[in-house]
Amino acid sequence: MIAWFYRAARGLSRLLGPWVVGFFAWWVAAGYFLFRPARRRESERFFGAVFPGAGRPRRLALAWRQFQGFAGLFADRLRLTQGQPVEHEEEGFGHLVECAAPGRGAVLLMSHLGSWEAAALLTRRKGLRLMVFMGARGREQVERLQKAELAAEGLELVVLGDGPAGAEGALGTLRALQFARQGGLVGMSGDRLWGAGQRVVEGRFFGHRVRLPAGPHLFALAAGVPVVTFFALRLGRRRYQLVASAPRWLEARGRADRWGAVERSAQAYLDGLAEVVRRHPAQWYHFEPFLEGSPGEGGSSPA
16 A cells, blocks of 8 residues: 555656645654654654754754654655756765766765665766665565666665565675775665664764774775765755765774774764764764763674
8 A cells, every 4th residue: 555655646646746745744844753752752862862952842853853854755756756956065075976987986875864765876077987786675565666767767776674675695795895996886774674684883873883884995995995974954945955975994903903994984974974964963874873872881792
């Protein structure tokens, strides 16, 4: 039924415009905010960590903007996949162009802050070669349809995760290694774990311990390419800012220091992510529990 509804909404958007999907998404997001208290509380907890002095009214206001901002991404995604113009500004995008030169390559660390779909599609529109690793979960019908749409836009995808939908595994990784070494950009989630078998690296984020996928950092070491943190931040309707960090090379002082290089790279990612979250808190779309423990608790170790 969910997939049927999404297909129907897409059909209506072709007739009446993407605003139709945005209209329905607004109401769905309002329903989640009002009737899914566990998700709302998780958002409140997150914003309390970002702004320790914020009272409950401010935390709730940020959570409401977060839910509704996420709903707005659906209409923008349709505009992009339907070839409609979407304005964007650039900050540091030249780093991506340099990394996309023959024989170079990079890992793009993409986050659930802003729209990673807009980041990928706008990068592809500029003619840069991009392969994206995506998580998959067996029952997410709408997500499977969205993946098909991204593939139709010319993005190369490697689908990983639970169940048969995410079974590309080692073969996809080998294909991505070759792609990166030839000057391709490989997009990977820096902040979300998809499967039970993933290696995990821990770091500190707003005073809390967090667990991140170690895969992007290990991949960069294996491929011999740098890591670039990349966001598409929504500035308004049909308007984004593409933000890319300077390339960061993982430096391991010998084989025994490889895990230390992964930990340092992950923490550098978290430090940069925290700066952008403070400027755009309502664009944090990681709705699952992310912060672990209490501020000041715990350390860091390989998994």
